Amino acid sequence: MTAPRAPGEGRAGKNALQRDPPEREVAAHTRTLVLGPYVVRTRNSSGAGERAGAAAPLAPQRPPESRLEEAYGLALAIELEVVSQSIIPITTPRPATYLGSGKVDEIAGIVAAEEIELVVMDCALSPGQQRNLEKAWGAKVIDRTGLILEIFGRRARTKEGTLQVELAHLAYQKSRLVRSWTHLERQRGGFGFLGGPGETQIEADRRQIQDRMRRIERDLEGVRQTRTLHRASRRRVPYPIVALVGYTNAGKSTLFNRLTQAEVFAEDLLFATLDPTARAIKLPHGATAILSDTVGFVSELPTMLVAAFRATLEDVVEADVLLHVRDISGVESEAEAADVENVLGQLGIDTNDRSRLIEVWNKADLLSPEERERLGGTIARMPAERRPSLVSALSGEGIAELLAGIERAVARGRPTFDIALDTTEGAALNWLYEEAEVIRRHDGEGGTISLLVRIAPEKEPRLASRFPQARKVA
Known part of the structure; x- marks a missing residue:
């Protein structure tokens, strides 16, 4: 398997990563195992994942090797130290641990031998499955959604982006108030296990989380209104x-x-x-x-x-x-x-x-x-x-x-006009170049200029008023 290019190559990448050295430092020293527990579709297994009480498996059209390579790339995106990666074919996700008991025991041995601190499961885990796997392996476990949230938490730079990531993380976290690993967040104060809004959300009860989500949603509503005003002003330009x-x-x-x-x-x-x-x-x-x-x-x-x-x-x-x-x-x-x-x-x-x-x-x-x-x-x-x-x-x-x-x-949908001007009409010619698209221009003998122009529908009345001689051709 060809590994993706290491993150942070080039000046831009280095600068971006230097903005959050504490989280980068944590990630760079987190020994990680990436697992691809992919459902093998058989004639009798269609829909089995859904009946098992787990979230639906990944789309079947992508080969397991490509899925695992993408999961590896996601882990590298926050500079985790990926010690090993492996595909685990399964026929039916188990309600308690997603994997079969034999495979859980086998991975427990790998986690202990390799001193793994974090296991990334490239699937969607229920809160119960996540807790049971953490207990069995003695390591932090996150699923695909959790990993993507971590990446988004690292990438957000604007206030709006940070709010949106926090809202998504709190929605994910509501059912995952797992106390056994909060020492990690307490040390680093943030999203999931690497960084983010702080330990208060991790240790808060659901009511407090819900209150915080409502406040963020109110703030984001203000963002939506601002964006609507910006779009309206752009439409007026337009x-x-x-x-x-x-x-x-x-x-x-x-x-x-x-x-x-x-x-x-x-x-x-x-x-x-x-x-x-x-x-x-x-x-x-x-x-x-x-x-x-x-x-x-x-x-x-x-x-x-x-x-x-x-x-x-x-x-x-x-x-x-x-x-x-x-x-x-x-x-x-x-x-x-x-x-x-x-x-x-x-x-x-x-x-x-x-x-x-x-x-x-x-x-x-x-x-x-x-x-x-x-x-x-x-x-x-x-x-x-x-x-x-x-x-x-x-x-x-x-x-x-x-x-x-x-x-x-x-x-598409913009009207086109033929317009004839005299070479002395410099202001009118300038208006057409500023307000319309000049598709074709022909400078004829005798000081005349023939133009084919296209204009936004909302500007058509202004053009018709300024150039009553204009002939609409499309």
């Missing part, structure tokens, strides 16, 4: 909103930097981006759009995180155009795309609406000539409205074509 979505580590932030010439933290690291960032971009014919970078999705993204981050994800819901960024060089590209579309569906977005959603097949620079030829044939056979943009955010390949595709998507 600029179309283009949102980047995709699986974590698909290259969204690198693409964001390429399109906007910004320097957003972009690293080969799962969940490198958590807090949203927005910048203006120029489209080929001069129009301005707002590009928003968002948190990456992942398979089995906890529902509580989707709910907690709804204030942030409202930018996705409200976007005029969605760029679904895929790592086309990865063997799991199709499965990852399905996971992203599942989360978008939870947000009420129709992923079949290709007038709004553009697939961006990123990391073309990593393709072999044979793979590139095969993908080229695949794209050519697709209907024109569903064809993706093949790009390399790293090298810039395909970016011009992508911008043209964004412009076409934004332009």
Whole structure:
């Protein structure tokens, strides 16, 4: 198995990690065992996991090796010291311990021999299963949801992001008030076992937690109202909103930097981006759009995180155009795309609406000539409205074509006009360049200028008033 690149490589990664040295110090010295207890589907086992009282197993289309590699990458994302990793095929999750008693005893021996402090179970554990495994192994146990929450707790930088992570963590924690491991939180004062809001939430009863959740929800409601005002002001300008979505580590932030010439933290690291960032971009014919970078999705993204981050994800819901960024060089590209579309569906977005959603097949620079030829044939056979943009955010390949595709998507429903001007009408010409998209210009003999322009529907009355001679052509 090829291990993901070590987190923190490069100046940006180092700077990001230097912001929270106490948690990094703790994680770097936590000897960790990563286990992939994946349900093996048999003819008679369909639905067995649900009947066992555990949460549903991970999606069946992804091979166990790929799942474990992703879990390993998630552990590396907070610099855990992964001593060992292993796939454990199971047919039916056990209600008490998820694993069979023999396997529990076997892992107990490994934990003792390797001095393991933390066991990451790449599945969803019930509170009872988590407590029983901790008792059997004498080590801290967290499941996939808990690990993702830890990562989010480390990545949040803004007040809004911190509130959203805390809300999701408290929702997860309500049923998991496990006293036997609170010494870890008491030493480090934070989320789960590494860092966060402080020991009071860990040791509080459910009523106190619920009170805190209500306060956070009130604060986040203020955030939602502020975002609504910001969106309303952008609509008055107005600029179309283009949102980047995709699986974590698909290259969204690198693409964001390429399109906007910004320097957003972009690293080969799962969940490198958590807090949203927005910048203006120029489209080929001069129009301005707002590009928003968002948190990456992942398979089995906890529902509580989707709910907690709804204030942030409202930018996705409200976007005029969605760029679904895929790592086309990865063997799991199709499965990852399905996971992203599942989360978008939870947000009420129709992923079949290709007038709004553009697939961006990123990391073309990593393709072999044979793979590139095969993908080229695949794209050519697709209907024109569903064809993706093949790009390399790293090298810039395909970016011009992508911008043209964004412009076409934004332009749908925008009226087009033929306008004739005299060369002396400099103010009128300047207004068209400032307020509309000049698609074509022809400077004729005799001091006349012929223009083909496209304009936002809400600006059409102003154009008609200023240019009564304008002829609508589409």
